[in-house]
Amino acid sequence: MQTIEQVLESKDIRVTAMRLLIYKFLAEKEVAVTLSDIEHAFVKADRTTLYRTIKTFEEKDIVHQIDDGTGITKYALCENGCNCEIETDLHLHFHCNNCNETICLTEHKIPQIKVPEGFVSENVNLVVKGICDKCSGQ
Amino acid sequence: MQTIEQVLESKDIRVTAMRLLIYKFLAEKEVAVTLSDIEHAFVKADRTTLYRTIKTFEEKDIVHQIDDGTGITKYALCENGCNCEIETDLHLHFHCNNCNETICLTEHKIPQIKVPEGFVSENVNLVVKGICDKCSGQ
DNA sequence: CAATAATTGCACTTCCATTGCAAGTATTAG
DNA sequence: CTAATACTTGCAATGGAAGTGCAATTATTG
Ligand SMILES: [Mn+2]
Ligand SMILES: [Mn+2]
Ligand SMILES: [Zn+2]
Ligand SMILES: [Zn+2]
Numbered sequence: 657m658q659t660i661e662q663v664l665e666s667k668d669i670r671v672t673a674m675r676l677l678i679y680k681f682l683a684e685k686e687v688a689v690t691l692s693d694i695e696h697a698f699v700k701a702d703r704t705t706l707y708r709t710i711k712t713f714e715e716k717d718i719v720h721q722i723d724d725g726t727g728i729t730k731y732a733l734c735e736n737g738c739n740c741e742i743e744t745d746l747h748l749h750f751h752c753n754n755c756n757e758t759i760c761l762t763e764h765k766i767p768q769i770k771v772p773e774g775f776v777s778e779n780v781n782l783v784v785k786g787i788c789d790k791c792s793g794q
Numbered sequence: 795m796q797t798i799e800q801v802l803e804s805k806d807i808r809v810t811a812m813r814l815l816i817y818k819f820l821a822e823k824e825v826a827v828t829l830s831d832i833e834h835a836f837v838k839a840d841r842t843t844l845y846r847t848i849k850t851f852e853e854k855d856i857v858h859q860i861d862d863g864t865g866i867t868k869y870a871l872c873e874n875g876c877n878c879e880i881e882t883d884l885h886l887h888f889h890c891n892n893c894n895e896t897i898c899l900t901e902h903k904i905p906q907i908k909v910p911e912g913f914v915s916e917n918v919n920l921v922v923k924g925i926c927d928k929c930s931g932q
Numbered sequence: 933c934a935a936t937a938a939t940t941g942c943a944c945t946t947c948c949a950t951t952g953c954a955a956g957t958a959t960t961a962g
Numbered sequence: 963c964t965a966a967t968a969c970t971t972g973c974a975a976t977g978g979a980a981g982t983g984c985a986a987t988t989a990t991t992g
Contacts, residue, residue, distance in 0.1 A: 843972070
């Protein structure tokens with residue numbers, strides 16, 4: 657088990673207080689977060705810093721971006737050993753129409769999608785919408 | 795074969811010059827269009843009118859919205875007999891990373907996606923990204 | 933300790949989406 | 963046919979998210 661410091665260093669990112677805090681915040685959340693969520697969690701920090709921190713994380717494949725169709729970009733920590741660099745987002749994402757939260761279903765891989773002759777598939781974004789386990793009351 | 799006038803009337807939309815023109819524009823395009831595309835095609839009309847026309851079409855299930863991950867909403871005419879109201883976007887969408895165009899693959903239905911216990915799937919958004927038939931040169 | 937490099941904060945910008953309100957146009961009732 | 967009413971269109975303004983230039987601060991290195 658690596659410490660957060662070790663994770664950052666292994667990706668050639670300097671360890672700063674801000675980065676540790678944001679990493680912890682993401683790790684504690686079991687759902688994908690928006691920049692605005694992070695802003696509300698760290699009101700003292702500047703928006704730009706938060707923005708650039710998450711962008712750094714994204715570049716270095718510490719987080720991946722999720723477009724769940726709400727129009728607002730969300731982010732979630734990559735799984736240990738996730739290969740975002742090679743094939744983006746192999747797992748599917750679930751967006752709850754009730755609580756409006758989006759979560760990674762890391763265990764659920766995206767099935768092979770057939771495309772017509774002449775088309776070349778490079779990657780796939782798949783978002784399932786519906787009611788999440790918490791909201792469905794089971 | 796219905797005329798455009800008949801299509802609009804059947805959906806309780808008043809026939810206006812603007813609406814006929816925009817409908818025709820969408821019908822002639824084989825790709826999904828942005829509001830900005832429509833704006834460029836109708837420079838004399840006000841942006842708001844174009845916006846509200848497309849929103850009216852969307853409400854009445856004449857067009858469907860496509861979120862292809864570019865951050866800009868696109869629209870495309872619904873197929874004849876499409877059931878947007880009931881289950882949104884059964885077909886998949888393809889976004890070309892080369893020409894930046896998005897098309898409906900109406901023949902390609904989205905496969906059944908399994909979700910974990912407790913989750914209820916209501917609809918699915920699936921966008922495949924890659925190279926389209928025109929750009930792949932076949 | 934000084935030089936250098938990276939990070940952070942502030943201010944500003946751009947782009948798309950959306951709304952209030954007034955003016956114009958079509959529809960309906962008398 | 964005319965007046966009242968409903969709907970459509972245009973203008974102006976707003977809001978929200980994303981992104982950038984630059985200076986100040988902080989950390990790293992020699
Ligand atoms: Mn994910
Ligand atoms: Mn479509
Ligand atoms: Zn929920
Ligand atoms: Zn193409």
